[in-house]
Amino acid sequence: MSIVRPYGDTTGDGMVQLSFTLPVPHSKVAEGAAAQLAGKMGMDPALVVHARPMGPDFTFFVVYGRVHHLVDTDQVEVVERDYPLLTPKEVNAAVKERLRRRLVVVGGCIGTDAHTVGIDAILNIKGFAGEKGLEYYRELKVVNLGAQVSVPHLVERARAEEADAVLVSQVVTQRDTHLLNTREMAAAFREAYPEHRRPLLVVGGPRFDETMAGELGVDRVFARGTTPGEVASFLVARLTGQEAS
Template sequence: MSGSIIRPYGDTTGDGMVQLSFTLPIPHDKKAEGAALQLARKMGLDPALLVHAKAMGPDFTFFVVYGSSTHLVNLDEVRVVEREYPLLSAKDANLAIRRTLRRKLVVVGACIGTDAHTVGIDAILNIKGFAGEKGLEYYREIKVVNLGAQVLVPELVARARAEKADAVLVSQVVTQKDAHIHNTTQMSAAFREAYPAGHVPILIVGGPRFEEDSAAQLGVDRIFGRGTTPGEVASYLVHEITVRKGRKA
């Protein structure tokens, strides 16, 4: 097998074993278990073993299946968003902001729509930070305005305009019915309607279910996924304000 072609690893190298969980809208019985195995086989698990089945109320059943995947992964076809800017220390980020803007960089953050999960936005903005790094509130040259949870898009736009925000950070954890996608596209459209061309703040969204290469499709400047640290966000902000100043010059 080529070095760029790989299979999942379970018990032994190259055995292709994977574990999959899902729910089917049927009561738990033998037929339901057969349906779960049929689905697993159609998804490329052969043989597939049912290792767990539990009723979720009278009309749903949760399953865990384990089996050997018939599919291969071609690493040459994997596309990722590479970081195109250096990671800066807080001291270097502060110096760069002062040199570029000659004032504090204003960041407005929020969870929009019905999303009430502030853990992500707080990890980036609050001084306590995340993964051993202090949040953006710690940066002397960054002014942080954290609006919290369940902020309506018009409220976010109005506050960003009032604060003269350089950047807007939005966190989206709730993904049912693609709520994070709808909220983000609504947000980006609202900012482009409210600001003259070329003056829209840096728009950043983060959350565990975003595809990082879909920023252009969603109308934002950057997407950050799970595990993002405050230092990465601060370094990107420095990079982007520098690039924007170069364009205006």
């Protein structure tokens, strides 16, 4: 086992910092409520180190305090990369050699989600984190549908383009909208395609849990910080049967 505790001022002191908003006007009572909430969450002692009004009826807090919880890193469940990370040149070569045609990717933001920063970071040639997006790969055909794409339209375009993969970005998460939209999308594709002909379904966004792919009915979930190269490498691995490294 590998047991760890949070680090604040000294190793293993259990100190953590927590931020949240309460639907109350800023006052001494509000700060006391914030400290009480932190105490009920296991912080002892809990010190309100920052409080700022957010309009007349809300207050944002930062609380600093000690927790007594331990974490066993051997029991942490994560999704490890199970495919080789390829350069754009290697991606192009693999697609050309194994598919012998361009790999077709259709992407967009579904439902009412109008935040295209995530999908554009992966698809647009300008890319993200120093990597060029999938439009840069000459052996990939990229169709970016943009924002607020309905699920029926996404399915229709995927069929028309004979897509190998469908990439969906979801940033809006109120009331688990991203999860509901993803499940709706997965169900629609399963209804529209025979299983052996269905395109790969890939979703991503800052609030997704990478371990939920099976539960959501998709082939892969990518969380925050994912780069275009990681997505391209995954697509090649799954669509060409390339061995993991």
